[in-house]
Amino acid sequence: MCSSEERVVAVIMVGGPTKGTRFRPLSLNIPKPLFPLAGQPMVHHPISACKRIPNLAQIYLVGFYEEREFALYVSSISNELKVPVRYLREDKPHGSAGGLYNFRDLIMEDNPSHIFLLNCDVCCSFPLPEMLEAHRTYGGMGTILVIKVSAELASQFGELVADPDTNELLHYTEKPETFVSDRINCGVYVFTPEIFTAIQDVSSQRKDRANLRRVSSFEALQSATRSLPTDFVRLDQDILSPLAGKKQLYTYETMDFWEQIKTPGMSLKCSGLYLAQFRSTSPNLLAGGDGLKSATIVGDVYIHPSAKVHPTAKIGPNVSISANARIGPGARLICCIILDDVEVMLSFIQLSGGSLPLGDGPVSRQVVYPAGGDYNAKLGVTILGEAVAVEDEVVVVNSIVLPNKTLNVSVQEEIIL
Structure with missing residues (x-):
């Protein structure tokens, strides 16, 4: 059970105009996160799901779009849900984990005990309260929403292996060339604030390695050219993979629907999935x-x-x-x-x-x-x-x-x- 003093914040990654090119031409005249699915903007579905999280204090949208493109929607949805929603614009790519870390001071203003991180371009029932309850039981730093898919589809996503008894994440690999598991990462997470320490550790290790390179070595210069910036941290390769098997990360499996919204065709399928969900959640719509x-x-x-x-x-x-x-x-x-x-x-x-x-x-x-x-x-x-x-x-x-x-x-x- 959660304490009445504990607060939770949610961060939804919405991408930007230079991303999601497979979604064109639907995103030519409207930002992809605002394209309607089942009569509501794409981002509205995860936002509405966040409303069900106990003790939710704030919702942040993080992306590369100009603030004016989200201003009207952010104001409207904040008034509708009675929960503050704020858009935060990244100045440059920081990676999926680095983008979260870049706004750590704002995210931690409410002193949250837990932080949800969601990708905007996924379609699912978003069982966030259930994830939070399971996460508290596990006692780790983070919990990942996962789903079982066919072996043929699994290689298109991050595949993972979890302990069948404890649900501890034992192994994680992003889009492997050979089959690893039929369980995949859904792009929905809940973390404790320790996630920021884990991200900072990756940046610090990169800085240390960079300082150890001999500038006069041609080979070292070639390696440095290929290396990632110290503030660019990927959630999958840099956080999930190294921490797997260290009793830090756990999984919560959904038995409900899940799809990734990458193409125009998928927008139609996902609109149908949300319409079907309305039968039980919002029949008035x-x-x-x-x-x-x-x-x-x-x-x-x-x-x-x-x-x-x-x-x-x-x-x-x-x-x-x-x-x-x-x-x-x-x-x-x-x-x-x-x-x-x-x-x-x-x-x-x-x-x-x-x-x-x-x-x-x-x-x-x-x-x-x-x-x-x-x-x-x-x-x-x-x-x-x-x-x-x-x-x-x-x-x-x-x-x-x-x-x-x-x-x-x-x-x-x-x-x-």
Whole structure:
């Protein structure tokens, strides 16, 4: 049990505009962390999960975006959750652990007993209170959220081995070339403040090694060129791997869903996972309809209160419709994300298999065919950028069209730059 005096802070790593290029073109006009999944910004889901942590004092967002890009959202979510949310901009890359250490003085202002660290681009149920309870029982410096995946997928992530009885982390390796384990790192952690000492030790060791090099040695100079900066510390290679097997780190396995949001196709899959989760956590966010005075709703659907949906439209499953969107008579929307101010007007329009129109402007007289459900495929979805015009009778299949383009011929499995 936690003491009523103990306080907890959460840090969410949101990356920056130079990262996440695989998520383009969805991130061309909006920061990736603010792209909507199930009607809420991507970063909103981990933030909402943090709200459930006992004695939460503060939430920090750390990234490389300009502060103005997050100012409005940070103000809004702070008022909504009644928990202070603050954006901290990194001046240069410090690594996943170095970025945390760079803001240690601010993070420690509330004298927290525990610090949660979450990556923004993961989609899961975020069992944070359960993690914290397990972490207190283990008594170590940190606890990592892990999940079991297929052996084929495991090599794409950090693989780890844990003691089956104590859950102590025994071995950790990042994206190994050969199979190590079917348990992987989910990118969600809870630490005691001792994590800062561990990060500082890595920096100090680097400085000591640098001072021992002979400047006159050509070989040493070559080595120094390849070495990392002393203040650049990676959480996986520099902290998790060396501390494995030293009774400092433990694991908490989730049996629920987990995905990493790296590509446009994964955004659609994760939006569906969050919509399904709303059934138990936030049923008030899911739309309903009878097909008479309101649109027919099939499965899990989110519709923003300001959106206008014609009663003859049929929506779902896995559809999220954002603010001020207009869905016209007879429209059939399946498995898609409709962003702000998009207008779907004609009755024979079908946006299916993962069509994500971006920005404002009408989507006119087009058919977007199903993508076959391969969310990881490079062209596994159809994406229409902001102000894209698709002329009459044009068919778009499994293609990505960047903003401000006009399509007057059909395209299939192409990227239109």
